Amino acid sequence: MTSRTRLIVLLVSAPVIAFAVIGGFLGKAVAREETYQYLRVFRHVLDLVLSNYVETVDSDRIMQGAMRGLTEPLDPDSAYLTREQVKALESGEKLPAGEVGLDLTRQYYLRVIAARDGSPAAKAGLRAGDFVRLIDNRPTREMSVFEGTRLLRGTPGSKVRLTIIRSSAADPHVIELTRVEIAPPEVSGRMQSSGVGYVRVPGFSSKSADQMRAKVAELRKQGVVRLLVDVRNCAAGDLADGIAVARLFVPSGTLAIREARDRPRESIEAAPGDGAITLPTVVLVNAGTSGAAELFSAALAGNDRAELVGERTAGRATLQKLLPLPDGTAMLLSNLWFLAPNGDRIQERGLAPNVEIEEPDVEIGAPPPATDPILLKAIERLASKADLQIP
Numbered sequence: 001m002t003s004r005t006r007l008i009v010l011l012v013s014a015p016v017i018a019f020a021v022i023g024g025f026l027g028k029a030v031a032r033e034e035t036y037q038y039l040r041v042f043r044h045v046l047d048l049v050l051s052n053y054v055e056t057v058d059s060d061r062i063m064q065g066a067m068r069g070l071t072e073p074l075d076p077d078s079a080y081l082t083r084e085q086v087k088a089l090e091s092g093e094k095l096p097a098g099e100v101g102l103d104l105t106r107q108y109y110l111r112v113i114a115a116r117d118g119s120p121a122a123k124a125g126l127r128a129g130d131f132v133r134l135i136d137n138r139p140t141r142e143m144s145v146f147e148g149t150r151l152l153r154g155t156p157g158s159k160v161r162l163t164i165i166r167s168s169a170a171d172p173h174v175i176e177l178t179r180v181e182i183a184p185p186e187v188s189g190r191m192q193s194s195g196v197g198y199v200r201v202p203g204f205s206s207k208s209a210d211q212m213r214a215k216v217a218e219l220r221k222q223g224v225v226r227l228l229v230d231v232r233n234c235a236a237g238d239l240a241d242g243i244a245v246a247r248l249f250v251p252s253g254t255l256a257i258r259e260a261r262d263r264p265r266e267s268i269e270a271a272p273g274d275g276a277i278t279l280p281t282v283v284l285v286n287a288g289t290s291g292a293a294e295l296f297s298a299a300l301a302g303n304d305r306a307e308l309v310g311e312r313t314a315g316r317a318t319l320q321k322l323l324p325l326p327d328g329t330a331m332l333l334s335n336l337w338f339l340a341p342n343g344d345r346i347q348e349r350g351l352a353p354n355v356e357i358e359e360p361d362v363e364i365g366a367p368p369p370a371t372d373p374i375l376l377k378a379i380e381r382l383a384s385k386a387d388l389q390i391p
Helices: 003-022 033-052 059-071 083-090 145-151 208-221 239-246 292-302 373-383
Strands: 079-081 102-107 109-115 131-135 159-165 173-178 188-193 196-200 226-230 254-260 266-269 281-285 306-310 318-324 330-339
Touching: 033 059, 059 079, 059 330, 079 083, 079 145, 083 145, 083 318, 102 131, 102 145, 131 145, 188 208, 196 208, 196 373, 208 239, 226 373, 239 254, 239 292, 254 292, 281 292, 281 373, 292 306, 306 373
Parallel strands: 196 226, 226 281, 281 306
Antiparallel strands: 079 330, 102 109, 109 131, 131 159, 159 173, 188 196, 254 266, 254 330, 318 330
16 A cells, blocks of 8 residues: 555545544443444445545545445434535525425435325325425435435425335336425414314414414314314424424423433423313324324323324434534434433334324325324214213
């Protein structure tokens, strides 16, 4: 190996070693011999690539791939950020106002968690589980959720082309969406049938608790004695906002549990005055129920305040921390996750419904099904509940 190659190996290895020491993720592990062994193997592999690959290797590209590879096995929300992405994040730079209404996760490619109500993505028929293979001809195979989310944003009226893979479709489907400004989510409701109210939560915000309280009070004046709460395809909002809405339904008990590394678990408990909404309740969930909606659902189900009807939820309940690296890049790592009231993990596992009903499988662009089996089953389950309210 030439002296120049040795220098390249040293330079490109430095960020990995720096991450191991400074980032904290490998801080304790590097003291163990087996970890040193992996670092030695990494350096050897890097040497072989630089010395033997058929053409001159772009060392920056190789190292960025290695950094992405460190986060990929962790969870979809952990990511390696480039210098440009770190600068944009730390500067508080506002994203363009135009969006298509997709919430994303990662599973080999970027994958749709949910398409927000009334958004261009929802109108195009995109749904939870769809894979986004290309964004404007850019492959998403090595793209983080952070990067993909930013690429979907743009000036209102501008267009973005997505190549979508759906398991039921034989070929990829190319869809062109026009970005629009999407209003903040609002809780809505209606009389579903005699004595039964239906409340839709399309996403959570700091206003959701007040909106839920007001909407349920309005429905009660109309004679509602049982309640359906629909959080299907609800993936937007801060986790704390889901817990805030759960407080309206749960008068006592554990709402959720925080778990972080090297710290004791911390329970989030109902407080005096919580539980103002006492109506028997069923919550509608599906594979697009994520984040704040999962914490809301888990709190109600875990305290016997509601049954969950529908599909297993997305399994996404973490908070991330930005860990800068010496070269201006950074790691965005999940450093805290939320557990269900009984201590069960939500992240990557989701919530199992009390009554499991699958949504109909439809082709992209096909009209929606004539019936809603999850809603029908939820109405049936609610009808079996007594009219007694929670004391």
